Amino acid sequence: MTKMALIVFSGELDKALATFVLATGAAASGWDVTLFFTFWGINIVRSENKCALEKKDVMSKMFGAMMPKGCESLPLSNMHMMGLGTSMMKKRMKGKRVKSLKEMIADAKELGVKFLVCDMSMDVMGLQKEEFIDEVDEIVGVGTYLKEAKDAQVTLFI
């Protein structure tokens, strides 16, 4: 079985879109696909409405407030221009009948894509496992990513 193991490091809308176009495309062709969300990439799988269960320290609150909360508030890596780029891109994608990131995430899950979140990043950024979207399967260490990548034909750092 062909396998793809992607590291999702970046938290920008355009890179998240590229990730999910690849992931859903591969999963739809029967590939085994694993996404390892780490660093800024974990913001893609933050829930916009779920809350932390435990009380947060000041730094965790600061990080939490400064970072985008979920797939609908990600910036672009390019042409940001006070948010104009992001809204242009979203409007444009809709007009061209390209699915939204939210829809692609749901599709990916349905197609069996595995969602892993990096435990170290979660810890450093002060997030708790209750704050992620339901699509997330597991909070794991880098060793789990390496095990997945070891026999993957396609490995990418996004």
Next chain:
Amino acid sequence: MTKMALIVFSGELDKALATFVLATGAAASGWDVTLFFTFWGINIVRSENKCALEKKDVMSKMFGAMMPKGCESLPLSNMHMMGLGTSMMKKRMKGKRVKSLKEMIADAKELGVKFLVCDMSMDVMGLQKEEFIDEVDEIVGVGTYLKEAKDAQVTLFI
């Protein structure tokens, strides 16, 4: 035969240079090399003087005007500083007898590197197939990239 399949997502000069140093290096060693230009990366293969055949809508015109037109007008991902970084880098490369991006693109083609452009990106950014440089072989979907990547030893997301 060793194979390399690169996703060229970024449209900055430095990342484009890295792409073509890898592509020409590998192709010169007899590797089979495929480049899949997507998102901002498609600006690298925009022609500076070819024009669209069909009339463009307002958004396509805006995207077209905002994005760099071809390999000689790309910004740097770093040290941009009002363009100083780009001209410093270019001057420097010339002084050090490193080929320009334009020359590397021509070399890559001659060495048999395959140039694929992502159809979805072309569509979202409002570009038409007539607007790309002659080196481009085909406008394709993500499925074509995946097929190339499947049996490639080296896959990278740039």
Next chain:
Amino acid sequence: MTKMALIVFSGELDKALATFVLATGAAASGWDVTLFFTFWGINIVRSENKCALEKKDVMSKMFGAMMPKGCESLPLSNMHMMGLGTSMMKKRMKGKRVKSLKEMIADAKELGVKFLVCDMSMDVMGLQKEEFIDEVDEIVGVGTYLKEAKDAQVTLFI
């Protein structure tokens, strides 16, 4: 033996951390790991106190002065905010008992990770081989990276 060959193109603290978390994690599991530092990534392995042996031309001095000098002065790719992001991140990592980049670099070396520096980047940026940290094994061309990547299971562009 499982093998990983990473291209370290970016010179930001967060991407450098991701690189060394992957490198030390893989090497600790017995993998053969090669890092190829190129473009801005070579700043990660610049020594903060070693000096060039030969006299530098004006451009080399400018590049040298503008780029970060070593692993303790790298910026973040995101949330930079006048350096606040970097110091927040470093303080936070310390609080969470995550090793510093400097410690990870030393660990990587001890675990047998190979450090290669791109000769073309060194030349364009006007650095000399005496200016790198002791961990660097060799100054090599892109061909050496390709040879390492050819039989690596995991290849990433960071």
